[in-house]
Amino acid sequence: MLSSLLLLVAFRSVLIPVKAAAMNLLSVGAAYGVVSLVADGGALGQLVGIDNPTPVPPFIPVMMFAILFGLSMDYEVFLLSRIREAFLRDGDARGAITEGVAGTARVITAAAAIMVAVFGAFILSDEVFLKLIGVGMATAIFVDATIIRMVLVPALMQLMGRWTWWMPAWMEKVVPNAELEPAPAR
Numbered sequence: 001m002l003s004s005l006l007l008l009v010a011f012r013s014v015l016i017p018v019k020a021a022a023m024n025l026l027s028v029g030a031a032y033g034v035v036s037l038v039a040d041g042g043a044l045g046q047l048v049g050i051d052n053p054t055p056v057p058p059f060i061p062v063m064m065f066a067i068l069f070g071l072s073m074d075y076e077v078f079l080l081s082r083i084r085e086a087f088l089r090d091g092d093a094r095g096a097i098t099e100g101v102a103g104t105a106r107v108i109t110a111a112a113a114i115m116v117a118v119f120g121a122f123i124l125s126d127e128v129f130l131k132l133i134g135v136g137m138a139t140a141i142f143v144d145a146t147i148i149r150m151v152l153v154p155a156l157m158q159l160m161g162r163w164t165w166w167m168p169a170w171m172e173k174v175v176p177n178a179e180l181e182p183a184p185a186r
Contacts, residue, residue, distance in 0.1 A: 003017075003020070003069075003073055004017035004018075004020070004021060005017075007020055007076075007077075008167075008175060009175055009176055010077070011080060011084055011165070012165065012167050012172075012175065012177070013164060013165050013166060013167055014166060014167055014168070014171070015160060015163065015164055015166065016080065016164065016165075019153070019156055019157075020073070020076050023072070023076070023144075023148045023149075023152060023153060024068070024069060024072050024073075024144075026148060026152075027068065027072060027140055027143045027144035027147075027148050028064070028065055028068055028069075028140060030139065030140070030143045031064060031068065031136045031137070031139045031140030031143065032061060032064070032136070034135060034136065034139040035056060035060065035061075035064075035132055035135060035136040035139075036056070038050060038131070038132060038135050039053065039054045039055070039056050039132060040053050041053045041054060048123045048131050048134075048135060049123075049131065050128060050131060050132075054128055054132075056132060057129050057132075060129065060132055060133055060136065063133065064133065064136045064137060064140060067137060068137065068140045068141070068144065071115065071141060071144070072144045072148070072149075075108050075111075075112070075144065075145055075149045076149065076153070078104055078107070078108060079100060079101070079104050079108065079149055079153065080100070082099070082100040082103045082104050083096050083097055083099070083100030083101075083157070084096070084100075084165075085100075086099040086100055087165065093157070093158075093161045093162045093164060093165075094158060094161070097154050097157050097158055100154075101150065101154050105150055108145055108149055108150065109145055109146065109150065111145075112141050112142065112144070112145030112146070115137075115138075115141045116138045116141050116142050119133070119134045119137035119138040119141065120134060120138045121134065122134025122135075122137075122138075123135060123138075
């Protein structure tokens with residue numbers, strides 16, 4: 001809830017926080033599905049050394065959600081800041097998305113690759129709970145950075161066009177203005 005309010009204030013848009021929440025749930029859901037498949041001990045579980053069905057400790061989904069939420073919000077704010085800056089400068093929603101993705105894609109994917117490697121190393125542990133955390137977090141970050149942030153977010157923003165930045169007039173008066181200033185023209 002607090003992150004939605006912060007996104008609302010930072011980007012002066014009603015749709016940005018709604019989209020961000022939906023995208024976070026999508027990446028978390030994908031990661032939970034992979035953890036469940038691995039914990040079942042089938043062919044996917046055997047790839048990481050889990051041969052028999054294993055219960056998922058209840059702290060793993062909670063921990064995964066908290067860590068992924070923080071990382072995905074970082075990626076989201078980084079991407080949207082660049083897009084919003086370009087939009088405020090030119091007023092071109094489509095061009096802003098292209099410029100924002102082009103300017104942040106390498107940094108976001110590089111940061112995600114590092115995190116995937118770090119969490120992927122957990123799979124080498126002898127402890128099953130560490131294997132599950134490693135598989136879950138590596139999957140979640142990979143899905144979030146590549147599919148969600150680099151494909152779905154820009155695609156949804158393209159579909160929404162200028163409506164991406166819409167806020168009702170009554171809300172404009174109530175919400176504090178912490179909006180980015182347009183960058184000087186180059």
